[in-house]
Amino acid sequence: MSFNMLSYSIMRSDEQEQLDRTVRRLVSDRSAARKAAENVSGTDPELLSQLGALGLLGISLPSDMDGSELGLAEECIVVEALGEQVAPVPIVSIYLACHILSACPDATDVAAALASGQTVAGPLINADGSFPNALVTPGIECATHLSSDVPFAFEGTSLTSFLVHADDAWWVVDAHGPGVERSDLKSLDTTRPMARVKLVEAPAKRIGCFPPGDLQKIAQCLIAAEAVGVAQGALNLITEYALQREQFGQPIGRFQAIKQNLANCLLKLESGRSSLWGALRSVADGVPDGAASHLAKAAATEAASFAASESVQMHGAIGCTWEHDLHLLMRRSKHCEISFGSPSSHLQRLGEKALELYGAKRRKSGSSNKPEQDIGFVPSQADADFLIEFQTWLDEHAPPEKISQLRRADLAGRRAWQAEMAEGNWAGIHWPVEYGGRAASFTQQVLYYAELTKRGVPPLPGNRGLMLVGPTLFTHGTDEQKKLLEPTRRADILWAGGFSERGAGSDLASLSTRAVVDDEKLVINGHKIWTSQAQYADWMYALVRTGPQHPKRDGISVVVFPMDAPGVEVRPIRRNNGDYHFNEVFFNDVTIPLSSLIGPKNAGWSVNRTTMQGEHLTNFLGAHASQARTIRRIAGMLQQREAESGLDVGLRQRFNTLWSTTQIIHLHGLRNVARFTSGADVGSESSITKIVGQENEKAMFEFLIDVMGSAGLEESIWTSAYLSTRASTIGGGTSEIHRNKLAERVLGMPRDLWADEEVDIAQAAE
């Protein structure tokens, strides 16, 4: 059993929180940035010395160099907080210098001067991240001279000591010394001024070695952290403004166009944040993984540029003025984007690595090259014991040949498999022990799903019953109703979820299927639509209107009844790919006992809500695993196409984006797991995973057909998947509804005037 260790937690330690607060107290607005924007030199010396006085400049230096021996994660916390306020200090260069100096025992004096703020040292590097060619000329009496020409030296104006890479070593050059010609450039971001630096036989002191490739990775992470800060700053500005600015008698944040765009900014920001987190947790021996830092740099800087630019648009004319802070954020975002390589160049390298890894190996060995799943936490002993017990059971009951059979099995075969799992108490593991479950903890559920996914075991046919109906029954049901639990667990009862109606889709609370109390009975009339698998279901779990006189949400109840009750008629609806997945279900005087109500009459909305918590979290591994499988397959197809017809740049770029998004979805999921296991509420933020995952799935299958070219036009499982995945962003609540949810519940925008509060609760069940 091998699990990746977390080297950096999404939940910051108390010390890290304290560090963040310290920086934010020091730089709580953009007044320093405004001042620096007015002059070419950019740097705020006072702020720099305050950072030095607080010990924040040399935080990753060893203690014998007057440092605090902290790491890249802490540096990123500082850089992010400073980035949010576009602080005019060359902190990225300084932190890069710390990493070089830490590896150079002969540089104690430079390091100590840097930690105190006396010296502003940084690598002499082009803004695009390339290292200049430097010529070493040995001089008389061991003196050495360096010559070089750096047209756009990163933060070049602000540095007082250059660290120059030449002859596989690092050298210190006094930026104000002989042989140094520096002309300050008026940079787009005047708070990060570049300079043209020419070294003409400048005296230099050799200090030691540090791999430039490692420095690049560290730089990509630091810039990514800064970009996350910039994106957050831009989003904060527009969130505040959207609540306060009124047009047409409403805060503009009530308008859909604004809400959807705010959600887009949040989605990009969180992608940047997850990618950065992914890079930081990959740090080994002080250096992040190459692919993870490419991803962080690409996603975070793209987020910063997007959020800054969209924030301007959503501000209207005020956002285009010199007075408004937005231009500071825009300028910094562009510097972040271009410095150390553009997002597309990083995505390209990521894509190349992925193709190399998945495509070539797969074709060579014929293996599917399945990587070990990364679950995002280290299991406790109890969890590890739980997993071993499950693995032992699976070894005995689900050898590989049986799993192959199950993948081809009909419904009866799959029901039998669920019954076998229920026999071993491996169906509904989160259910209480008294109802046949194992009261499995959240982490145990994650391990359980990861194991099933790893072995390729197909999903259970009764998942809707296990995830949705079961918890409702054991939480709210009567003793009589709880008798449905055991057959549900064994898949003797398969359930249909009756929520949507022709007139009630996104606005579920306007459903009109009526249930009237008649004596001790309920008489149901109306219909449901898009009901998945109702043609096979034995029972229905439905929301019906029992209180037409009440406000919309208050007059709804949950009822359960058998599908063969007289008056229930199922009419399958053919999907765009030709199969029959969902149905319309009609109720004509369907008469069921009053005891079919789950929970009190008219309390259906809240009854339904309690059952949904956490369900989507445990499923994330499965969702990611299937996308990861698809992208690996696509990688092979793309390589084959390129071998036959040459490189198609457009397709390559789309592949790069899809591949990186698949990684981000995984990281989002891991962050959710980390938050959930530490007791934090994930809540509405889970919409982020949903939106990104669903949109990526759609785009993937569209791409797959395009890669196949004319062969993709022949009807196949791929054309079927391409067509059916058009529904990915509709079922379970549309992407637009989830974006509204993010804007309203995460960013605090006012609700639509016409909307009910909880329109999407039931939809999560699909």
Ligand SMILES: Cc1cc2nc3c(=O)[nH]c(=O)nc-3n(C[C@H](O)[C@H](O)[C@H](O)COP(=O)(O)OP(=O)(O)OC[C@H]3O[C@@H](n4cnc5c(N)ncnc54)[C@H](O)[C@@H]3O)c2cc1C
């Ligand atoms: C594959 C699949 C399986 C499904 N399974 C089930 C099931 O088992 N049981 C069940 O009950 N239902 C099921 N559904 C139905 C699903 O819940 C609904 O399709 C979904 O809630 C959207 O409702 P609608 O189709 O009526 O679209 P509408 O609500 O009519 O939406 C039409 C368009 O308007 C947009 N829109 C609507 N309101 C807003 C708003 N306030 N702000 C911005 N945009 C808005 C939507 O985003 C969408 O683009 C399934 C759907 C699919 C695709």
